[in-house]
Amino acid sequence: MSPPAAESYLSDGRTLWSWLTTHDHKRIGVMFLVLTLFFFLVGGLFALALRIELLTPGRTIMGHLAYNRMFTLHGVTMVWLFMIPAIPSAFGNFLVPLMIGARDVAFPRLNLASVYLYVLGASVTLWGMFEGGADTGWTFYTPYSTTTGTAVLPVLVGVFIIGFSTIVTGLNFIATVHTLRAPGLTWMKLPLFVWAIYGTSIIQVLATPVLGMVLLLVALERVVGAGIFDPARGGDPLLFQHLFWFYSHPAVYIMVLPSMGVISEAVCAFSRKNAFSYRMIVYSTLGIAFVGFFTWGHHMFASGQSIFGSGAFGAMSMLVAIFTAIKIFSWLGTLYRGSIAIESPLIYTLGFMFFLFFGGMIGVAYSTTSLNLHWHDTYSVVAHFHFIMVGATVMAFLGALHYWFPKMFGRCFPAKLANSAAVLIIFGFITTFVPQFLLGNMGMPRRYADYPPHFQSLHVASTAGASLLAFGFLIIAAYLAWSLKYGAVAGDNPWGSDGFEWRSASPPPTHNFHVTPEYPTGPHEYAREEVPHAA
Amino acid sequence: MNELLRRLFFLPEQGSTFAVKVDHLHYFLLLTTLAVAVGIGTVGIVFLVRYHRRTASDATPRVVAPTWMEGLFIGVPLSLFLLWFVLGFQQFVWVMSPPQDALDVYVTGKQWMWKFTYPGGPSAIDTLVVPAGRPVRLLITSRDVIHSFYVPDFRMKRDAVPSRYTDLWFEAPKPGRHLVLCAEYCGLDHSQMRAEVVVLSPADFESWRDAQRRNLPVAALPGANTPETMAVRGERIATAQGCLQCHTVTGAPHIGPTWLGLYGRKEPLEGGGAVLADEAYLTESMMDPLAKVVAGYAPVMPGYHGRLSAEDSGALVEFIKSLRPLRPGVTAAEEPVYVPTGR
Numbered sequence: 001m002s003p004p005a006a007e008s009y010l011s012d013g014r015t016l017w018s019w020l021t022t023h024d025h026k027r028i029g030v031m032f033l034v035l036t037l038f039f040f041l042v043g044g045l046f047a048l049a050l051r052i053e054l055l056t057p058g059r060t061i062m063g064h065l066a067y068n069r070m071f072t073l074h075g076v077t078m079v080w081l082f083m084i085p086a087i088p089s090a091f092g093n094f095l096v097p098l099m100i101g102a103r104d105v106a107f108p109r110l111n112l113a114s115v116y117l118y119v120l121g122a123s124v125t126l127w128g129m130f131e132g133g134a135d136t137g138w139t140f141y142t143p144y145s146t147t148t149g150t151a152v153l154p155v156l157v158g159v160f161i162i163g164f165s166t167i168v169t170g171l172n173f174i175a176t177v178h179t180l181r182a183p184g185l186t187w188m189k190l191p192l193f194v195w196a197i198y199g200t201s202i203i204q205v206l207a208t209p210v211l212g213m214v215l216l217l218v219a220l221e222r223v224v225g226a227g228i229f230d231p232a233r234g235g236d237p238l239l240f241q242h243l244f245w246f247y248s249h250p251a252v253y254i255m256v257l258p259s260m261g262v263i264s265e266a267v268c269a270f271s272r273k274n275a276f277s278y279r280m281i282v283y284s285t286l287g288i289a290f291v292g293f294f295t296w297g298h299h300m301f302a303s304g305q306s307i308f309g310s311g312a313f314g315a316m317s318m319l320v321a322i323f324t325a326i327k328i329f330s331w332l333g334t335l336y337r338g339s340i341a342i343e344s345p346l347i348y349t350l351g352f353m354f355f356l357f358f359g360g361m362i363g364v365a366y367s368t369t370s371l372n373l374h375w376h377d378t379y380s381v382v383a384h385f386h387f388i389m390v391g392a393t394v395m396a397f398l399g400a401l402h403y404w405f406p407k408m409f410g411r412c413f414p415a416k417l418a419n420s421a422a423v424l425i426i427f428g429f430i431t432t433f434v435p436q437f438l439l440g441n442m443g444m445p446r447r448y449a450d451y452p453p454h455f456q457s458l459h460v461a462s463t464a465g466a467s468l469l470a471f472g473f474l475i476i477a478a479y480l481a482w483s484l485k486y487g488a489v490a491g492d493n494p495w496g497s498d499g500f501e502w503r504s505a506s507p508p509p510t511h512n513f514h515v516t517p518e519y520p521t522g523p524h525e526y527a528r529e530e531v532p533h534a535a
Numbered sequence: 536m537n538e539l540l541r542r543l544f545f546l547p548e549q550g551s552t553f554a555v556k557v558d559h560l561h562y563f564l565l566l567t568t569l570a571v572a573v574g575i576g577t578v579g580i581v582f583l584v585r586y587h588r589r590t591a592s593d594a595t596p597r598v599v600a601p602t603w604m605e606g607l608f609i610g611v612p613l614s615l616f617l618l619w620f621v622l623g624f625q626q627f628v629w630v631m632s633p634p635q636d637a638l639d640v641y642v643t644g645k646q647w648m649w650k651f652t653y654p655g656g657p658s659a660i661d662t663l664v665v666p667a668g669r670p671v672r673l674l675i676t677s678r679d680v681i682h683s684f685y686v687p688d689f690r691m692k693r694d695a696v697p698s699r700y701t702d703l704w705f706e707a708p709k710p711g712r713h714l715v716l717c718a719e720y721c722g723l724d725h726s727q728m729r730a731e732v733v734v735l736s737p738a739d740f741e742s743w744r745d746a747q748r749r750n751l752p753v754a755a756l757p758g759a760n761t762p763e764t765m766a767v768r769g770e771r772i773a774t775a776q777g778c779l780q781c782h783t784v785t786g787a788p789h790i791g792p793t794w795l796g797l798y799g800r801k802e803p804l805e806g807g808g809a810v811l812a813d814e815a816y817l818t819e820s821m822m823d824p825l826a827k828v829v830a831g832y833a834p835v836m837p838g839y840h841g842r843l844s845a846e847d848s849g850a851l852v853e854f855i856k857s858l859r860p861l862r863p864g865v866t867a868a869e870e871p872v873y874v875p876t877g878r
Contacts, residue, residue, distance in 0.1 A: 064723050137720050143697065144680040144722060231698035232841040234823060237681060238696060271586070272593065277600035280608070302683060302718075303694045304701040304815075307631045311624050318616040322609065329608040332575065333600055335582040339593035342583070350579060357575060361568040364616055368623025370557050370630065371564070374690035377683060377718040438545040443687020445718040448726035452714070458545075496591070527597035 008507040023108035029094030036086045043077035051466040054459045067449035068135040075138030087258035092197045098501040099191045101182025106175035114168040121161030128154030142229035142240040146221045156215045163212045170204030189522040196261025199289040203250045211247035245296035253292045259396030268524035269497035270346040271338030277330045284323035301372045317367035344418035348399035351426040359387025380440020410507040411487030425472040431465025550688030550713045551705040633704035637672035644682035644695035647728035654765045657747040661730040666740035672704040683719035700814045707734040769854025798856045803830040
């Protein structure tokens with residue numbers, strides 16, 4: 001096999017030092033991809049340990065304290081070290097400048113700094129894990145988090161630092177999209193992935209500082225006894241929940257909006273159609289970014305919040321669901337009269353649409369307020385957010401990985417194997433999480449190291465599904481690693497896609513474009529021009 | 536049909552009047568969701584089969600959603616969601632507003648057990664005994680971290696928050712036993728923090744309670760004929776803590792508002808507005824007295840955070856509730872009368 005195009009960004013300096021000091025958005029994107037994949041593996045191993053412990057009631061492989069630390073670390077790792085940076089920092093960095101015809105992002109050095117901030121924050125968090133790890137859950141609810149004796153502080157500080165990496169990345173994308181679009185590329189011609197990253201960046205910049213503040217307050221409470229959340233000193237433990245969810249509900253959209261962007265691209269590319277309703281997708285992206293800030297109280301219906309407050313938050317949450325429904329209809333409409341290629345990214349796309357729909361509808365059910373009183377803090381909620389986080393975001397992440405693998409590394413992967421792995425992943429996902437919905441209906445609360453025996457059969461089913469998932473991920477890791485070196489050379493546009501990122505070579509040269517492309521139309525306008533595609 | 540769907544969706548027994556109501560909404564919502572999911576899946580599969588790529592150079596037309604279709608995509612789900620919200624929120628308001636004739640029980644969560652105290656005695660750990668066919672209102676608080684009192688059979692949970700009271704009511708139609716779980720993560724043995732609701736027939740409940748009251752250890756002591764009720768204990772604490780130096784129980788205003796008839800009264804506030812003096816407000820005024828000062832009084836009361844235990848503040852609330860102005864012709868009830876806040 002001959003190496004990919006000689007002058008690609010991959011061959012522009014082959015030393016480790018050339019990677020560690022690079023300002024190239026593509027290399028930074030690849031570094032984030034490697035880092036987030038590593039933490040996906042770590043968080044996944046935690047999840048597997050949890051599922052094994054839950055095979056039987058009573059002790060299976062670990063005690064209560066170990067279990068409590070394990071689910072905390074699973075949550076912290078997956079949310080802050082994988083989910084939040086995965087698509088924006090890895091694929092966003094790589095693709096946004098390519099999609100808008102720019103040479104790089106607006107602040108390349110700041111972009112490199114965001115990698116190091118992430119590494120620093122992740123190291124501090126890892127150190128906390130070696131110190132024994134926090135046992136508070138990723139939500140750090142006070143007064144438990146301020147009184148427990150475990151290593152909460154390093155985890156708080158680690159997440160605080162990672163927050164800055166997120167903010168810097170968000171600022172960078174906002175500045176890039178505003179200032180570096182190629183001539184003629186107007187806002188309503190932007191690829192939908194760019195819109196999704198833009199909406200995400202707004203949330204990142206506005207919400208993450210609140211997380212930093214609230215984590216700092218918890219740290220202060222632990223170190224100097226500030227008393228802000230301590231009822232014994234005039235503090236209010238529920239204040240923490242309000243502040244935390246003011247960040248963490250929009251953070252759900254930080255995790256899911258980019259994946260919607262991926263799907264908008266993939267569904268057009270693999271059905272060779274323009275988006276069925278470009279403007280509805282754009283406006284609903286911005287709508288989610290805005291309304292997402294006014295829904296946090298739906299995490300607190302059982303907490304003693306006022307009845308009116310719960311009603312208002314419930315109604316706002318339904319609005320967010322409308323925006324999501326609009327997108328699903330638009331993706332479905334895009335398939336209509338298309339030329340649908342059954343490739344692995346499309347399989348993930350279909351899985352994504354179904355899981356997002358189903359998980360989202362359960363979210364609507366929670367917003368009716370009365371149904372929430374049964375489901376709140378049970379496995380139903382666990383299943384619901386795993387439908388959104390794994391069923392939607394991880395499916396989109398895998399879809400993105402497969403769709404843009406040739407773009408990033410210039411190689412193809414074995415297509416049939418990839419299709420089978422995608423089907424296995426979807427099947428494993430359903431087997432893992434559908435039983436958890438039923439467990440929630442039965443009334444199994446979350447964060448239980450031990451459970452009454454009548455819940456066992458569904459737990460066994462869920463663990464069986466988790467092992468299928470693990471097996472699927474193993475296959476994907478194996479063939480992608482193999483393809484990096486031995487995959488067929490992809491050529492510039494193996495999918496025949498009219499996404500703007502494919503207008504540069506694959507893998508792209510360091511400066512992205514030799515000639516700045518022209519943008520007479522928006523992306524994915526297959527009906528108007530011939531698109532070159534490989535045989 | 537109800538029984539079939541309940542089993543199909545793995546829902547537990549319907550142990551309360553609310554459970555029956557909310558399950559019907561659940562069926563409606565889930566069946567609609569499944570129907571739409573099947574619809575979307577079918578459309579997806581039809582498109583997949585009908586429009587799958589035949590040659591590498593298939594031509595595709597440019598199709599853009601007409602505005603009316605965009606409106607339809609927004610309008611249909613929106614009206615469906617609003618319908619669900621209206622149905623659900625009606626139930627929510629209903630279940631959040633305890634009825635007038637409820638039996639009160641105080642619930643205290645503590646790592647990792649539940650304590651139940653009846654205003655007239657007795658108290659019990661991990662077993663809550665209630666009569667069937669009568670609404671029961673639980674006044675829930677915590678002694679340490681946040682817990683959540685959850686009865687799957689009642690489809691109901693409420694958080695137990697330190698230094699606050701939340702309430703939850705239910706009516707169990709028939710005798711039975713129901714598992715209580717803690718739903719808010721509270722540390723090491725969170726998963727072991729279980730209790731049980733035992734529903735007895737009204738007659739069995741009365742005889743159980745009488746037996747309990749007679750058999751309390753304090754009743755066996757010489758000179759003690761009745762166990763100390765929460766209200767009696769509250770009076771003792773009010774004296775010991777100096778509450779009565781500023782608050783009278785006679786109806787006369789002093790440095791602070793009188794406690795006579797305070798419970799259930801709408802109090803005008805300093806700086807405008809008014810507040811209903813319920814358990815939540817009374818507790819807040821002990822813990823953070825300057826948050827809502829009654830109009831006409833100076834903000835001079837010290838806070839009692841950390842100085843009153845959860846049991847003590849509950850007892851004080853019961854004492855205040857027992858201080859009702861007696862009107863001619865009205866005989867004092869055996870138990871404090873709860874003044875409704877909702878229905």
